[in-house]
Amino acid sequence: MKNKTLATWLTFVAGPLGLHRFYLHGLADWLGWLLPIPTALGFYGIERARLYGLDDQLSWLLIPCLGFTFAACALRAILYGLTPCERWNARYNPQAAADAPAGRTHWLAVIAMAMAMTIGTGALMASIAFSSQRFFEYQIEEARKISQPQQ
Template identity: 50%
Template sequence: MTARRHRSKLVATWLAFLFGSLGVHRFYLHGLRDVWGWLFPLPTLVGIYGVLRMRALGGDDLLPWFLIPWLGLTLSAAMLTAVIYGLTPDDKWTARHNPDGAPTHTGWATIIGVILALSVGAAVAVATIAFTSQRVFEYQQLRSSTAN
């Protein structure tokens, strides 16, 4: 059995912030066999496809209305994960991710990652809720105008 390498809280926080919607932070911590890590890329790619489709076909196409919120959800989840990683106490981080007992020290770079993740995550969550609510309202208006 191979000994696990040291896992840095700083690296995990920044990977979740920068590439979390693709599950890179999960692969860093748990390896490529991590099931949760593989659940991130598909909704992200589906959401990106929705954005590209809406840009190409416009807002009258209904499919992007369903696809784009998936991107917002994965981005919000990744930002929340970055915040959780960065705010995990050092002793709990060491016990959970570094069985060799190598100490972990939270520095300013980790805290800056948490602040950025919190800011971006809040903005993405609000934008996703606003986009989805607007599209539901527009769909109801479309249905009521075609029913008359």
Template identity: 50%
Template sequence: MNTAVKQKAVATWLALLGGVFGLHRFYLHGFKDRWAWLFPLPTLLGLVGLQRMNALGQDDRLAWVLLPLLGISLVAALLGGIVYGLMPDERWNARFNAGRAAELGGWGAIIGVILCVFIGGTALMATIAFSAQRYFEAQIDQ
């Protein structure tokens, strides 16, 4: 069992900066965490979609399918950052620090949550708008 103290602020910032690759989950649960391993594939597929759209333009249908995966991965990671940053200290310590009391660094987690909300909300709106626009354009072209 890992005895290192897990900090809320670190988990929140890992979700913000590297959550699309599951870094926050690896930090909290280790490399055996199955959910953490689900993050890299859709992220990389979404990045392929972004590259295809930049290279081939907006009419590339494969990019239409792949690009929202990046947005979904980003939103899921940032939602995790919000949940971790807002979790009460007692519950955090019971879940991640084996019940030991630990200093968790309040303002670092709060600033991370604010950024997660801002960036996550923007990414969610952009993903929905992009997907809806592509769907309706495809309906018109038929």
């Protein structure tokens, strides 16, 4: 029996590692194996920014991978939590009755959805702001290089 509350929490807490996919679909799920890649790239971007500063172009391209992955997993946690009991059981517990307790939404799932909405929105907005700021700063620097007379 796949529990909706557990799946919601796994998606919110460990979604960027793909653990929720393994819980729901098993170890053969290819998307579960791919999810850690953008997460690792984002952490690598943070490490590059720490080592080389925020002027490192590769870091400002990689850091949003982490933020967008967190935001996508938070959205998936919200979708899992909002799935009706009958639909959840039909998809993940086909052998159980339509109103089986594993598919019911409990307060813990509601708390996970609220936290996912808050933190996911923050991660998404921070990723967009960081990417946009770094992109426009880069464009300004390139425009300055072009506009200055060469000596």
